Amino acid sequence: MAHTLALQRTASPGVAASNAEVGGVFDEIADWLELDGANPFRVRAYRNAARTVGGWPQPLVTWRDPAHRLADLPGIGNDLAGKIEEILATGSCHLLRELRRTHPRGLTALLRLPGLGPRRAQRLHDELGITSVAGLLRAARAGRIQTIKGFGKDTERHLLEAAVQSLGTVHRWKLSDALQQAEALASYVQGAPEPARVVLAGSLRRWRETVGDVDMLVATGHGSALSRRFLSYPMVHRVLAQGATRSSVVLRSGLQVDLRVVRPASLGAALVYFTGSKAHNLALRGLARKRGMKVNEYGVYHGSRRIAGFTEASVYASIDLPPIPPELRENLGEIEAAAAGTLPSLIELKDVRGDLHSHTEASDGRADLETMARAAAAAGLEYLAITDHSHGLAVARGLDRRRLLAQIEAIDRFNETHVAPVLLKGIEVDILEDGRLDLPDDLLARLDLVVGAVHSHFDLSRERQTTRLLRAMDHRCFSILAHPTGRLIEERAPYAVDIERIVRHARERGCFLEANAHPDRLDLDDVHCRLAKAAGVPLAIGSDAHDAGGLAALRFGIGQLRRGWIEAKDVINTLPLPALRARLATTMGA
DNA sequence: GCCGTTTTCGGCCCGACTGTTTTCAGTCG
Numbered sequence: 237m238a239h240t241l242a243l244q245r246t247a248s249p250g251v252a253a254s255n256a257e258v259g260g261v262f263d264e265i266a267d268w269l270e271l272d273g274a275n276p277f278r279v280r281a282y283r284n285a286a287r288t289v290g291g292w293p294q295p296l297v298t299w300r301d302p303a304h305r306l307a308d309l310p311g312i313g314n315d316l317a318g319k320i321e322e323i324l325a326t327g328s329c330h331l332l333r334e335l336r337r338t339h340p341r342g343l344t345a346l347l348r349l350p351g352l353g354p355r356r357a358q359r360l361h362d363e364l365g366i367t368s369v370a371g372l373l374r375a376a377r378a379g380r381i382q383t384i385k386g387f388g389k390d391t392e393r394h395l396l397e398a399a400v401q402s403l404g405t406v407h408r409w410k411l412s413d414a415l416q417q418a419e420a421l422a423s424y425v426q427g428a429p430e431p432a433r434v435v436l437a438g439s440l441r442r443w444r445e446t447v448g449d450v451d452m453l454v455a456t457g458h459g460s461a462l463s464r465r466f467l468s469y470p471m472v473h474r475v476l477a478q479g480a481t482r483s484s485v486v487l488r489s490g491l492q493v494d495l496r497v498v499r500p501a502s503l504g505a506a507l508v509y510f511t512g513s514k515a516h517n518l519a520l521r522g523l524a525r526k527r528g529m530k531v532n533e534y535g536v537y538h539g540s541r542r543i544a545g546f547t548e549a550s551v552y553a554s555i556d557l558p559p560i561p562p563e564l565r566e567n568l569g570e571i572e573a574a575a576a577g578t579l580p581s582l583i584e585l586k587d588v589r590g591d592l593h594s595h596t597e598a599s600d601g602r603a604d605l606e607t608m609a610r611a612a613a614a615a616g617l618e619y620l621a622i623t624d625h626s627h628g629l630a631v632a633r634g635l636d637r638r639r640l641l642a643q644i645e646a647i648d649r650f651n652e653t654h655v656a657p658v659l660l661k662g663i664e665v666d667i668l669e670d671g672r673l674d675l676p677d678d679l680l681a682r683l684d685l686v687v688g689a690v691h692s693h694f695d696l697s698r699e700r701q702t703t704r705l706l707r708a709m710d711h712r713c714f715s716i717l718a719h720p721t722g723r724l725i726e727e728r729a730p731y732a733v734d735i736e737r738i739v740r741h742a743r744e745r746g747c748f749l750e751a752n753a754h755p756d757r758l759d760l761d762d763v764h765c766r767l768a769k770a771a772g773v774p775l776a777i778g779s780d781a782h783d784a785g786g787l788a789a790l791r792f793g794i795g796q797l798r799r800g801w802i803e804a805k806d807v808i809n810t811l812p813l814p815a816l817r818a819r820l821a822t823t824m825g826a
Numbered sequence: 827g828c829c830g831t832t833t834t835c836g837g838c839c840c841g842a843c844t845g846t847t848t849t850c851a852g853t854c855g
Contacts, residue, residue, distance in 0.1 A: 351854090
């Protein structure tokens with residue numbers, strides 16, 4: 237959970253809390269209020285605020301000026317604005333400290349269990365003294381849950397399973413893992429003899445970097461047959477729910493898939509509804525209500541008369557909006573932009589003319605130059621940068637002077653004998669602990685681009701890590717900062733770094749930040765991409781491919797760029813090769 | 827706690843499914 241992560245770091249003195257940390261505080265407050273049975277709309281206000289603040293494209297601490305008041309943010313009034321000020325300054329707020337002081341610490345973890353909400357979590361605490369997932373597990377195993385009025389044997393069994401699951405396994409799935417399973421299931425359901433259209437919706441369709449479950453939508457006139465087909469999928473481990481229009485299963489992998497069946501005439505409305513996000517949908521409904529209309533998953537209604545719903549565009553048009561791309565639907569300004577006619581023209585995969593980050597068997601890749609080049613050509617790329625590791629990264633058999641010189645020669649030979657793609661001479665050079673680069677200047681200067689990256693000393697203080705990166709970027713040959721936060725999704729947290737300073741420095745220095753498209757990284761993430769765009773820093777998308785198949789990762793990078801409101805003009809490798817070379821030359825000590 | 831083209835109070839999205847209930851509360855998305 238994002239907010240737990242955020243709260244593990246207490247703000248250091250003098251360092252303002254990040255947007256994510258402010259959002260984390262609001263999320264935890266919402267948890268406690270919910271357990272207390274507070275006014276649900278008050279809880280929602282905190283939840284909305286957490287989302288708004290956590291996804292705001294500019295750091296709030298620098299955003300406040302005479303033109304921007306915190307209370308002007310959507311869903312932020314005077315009270316929450318005051319709390320944001322307090323959290324920015326101290327990392328926490330009085331209300332949160334009070335809530336923590338007066339409640340057992342582990343109780344909020346219970347809310348993360350599927351099937352357990354605030355009402356019943358509070359009853360488990362009041363009647364059995366349960367304050368943690370482990371405590372719940374013990375009580376369920378002892379058969380004490382079913383002794384509470386309103387809790388039966390089935391409920392106890394479900395809670396037991398949920399507790400076991402939550403203590404042992406993944407909570408969220410990497411986008412690439414979930415997509416692979418979802419596409420296989422969709423294709424199986426689509427194979428039913430009855431006519432139907434199967435579409436993946438939910439956070440998967442919005443290309444969120446991780447997804448909690450999969451939402452599958454089937455538009456058909458043969459609902460019961462398609463539901464049976466869905467439930468008969470051989471990889472189904474357990475059926476959680478089954479109904480005429482809605483079913484839910486857990487696959488053997490543990491991935492949950494929710495199915496919704498709608499009639500074809502409602503597909504557009506259902507797509508809007510089940511693509512989400514929830515916050516986006518709530519905002520749409522609010523707009524519709526003002527116009528005297530009602531939006532649900534079946535259509536848009538004026539009184540009892542249905543006025544839209546066959547296509548997504550018709551739903552948006554009914555509230556006077558152009559269609560909004562799924563990746564933007566987070567209620568982070570896209571509805572206002574749509575109303576103002578200022579939606580960005582989002583980058584597409586076909587806009588990318590080349591890949592600026594790839595490896596060969598010279599370091600830790602698994603294919604040779606020729607194979608990588610053929611794969612790039614097959615992917616329609618005009619150029620491919622070969623950026624093997626430098627020798628400091630011994631585990632990856634990084635290149636020393638002799639081997640890099642050999643590779644430079646090999647690439648020159650390749651380019652002399654092949655028309656396309658053009659191979660660019662690069663290196664993913666290690667940024668040493670003190671910010672120096674791992675290869676001498678005269679060598680780096682012979683390359684087309686220098687991609688710098690951190691692969692060691694992840695645990696430096698925020699100040700030292702940031703200084704290290706700033707110094708590396710100051711090197712006269714530095715082109716692109718690769719995977720700037722070093723995070724591995726669901727595996728390794730980002731190292732402590734002041735990303736806002738990095739972004740500002742990149743602009744001043746004139747170098748570029750990578751949007752690493754590897755499905756384990758997606759680094760920069762969507763929020764950081766938007767931050768970079770707001771600061772006017774161009775991005776470079778790179779697949780970080782280690783074999784021929786790795787180039788396909790670009791689609792995941794494009795997903796994050798689109799979520800970050802990025803257009804083709806914001807990404808340097810949408811440029812034709814001569815223009816790209818000119819841009820890179822400005823970073824190479826020219 | 828927020829918000830306002832019916833505005834400073836009284837609203838705040840809404841339909842489906844489950845489990846334990848005899849008519850509904852809780853949860854989910």
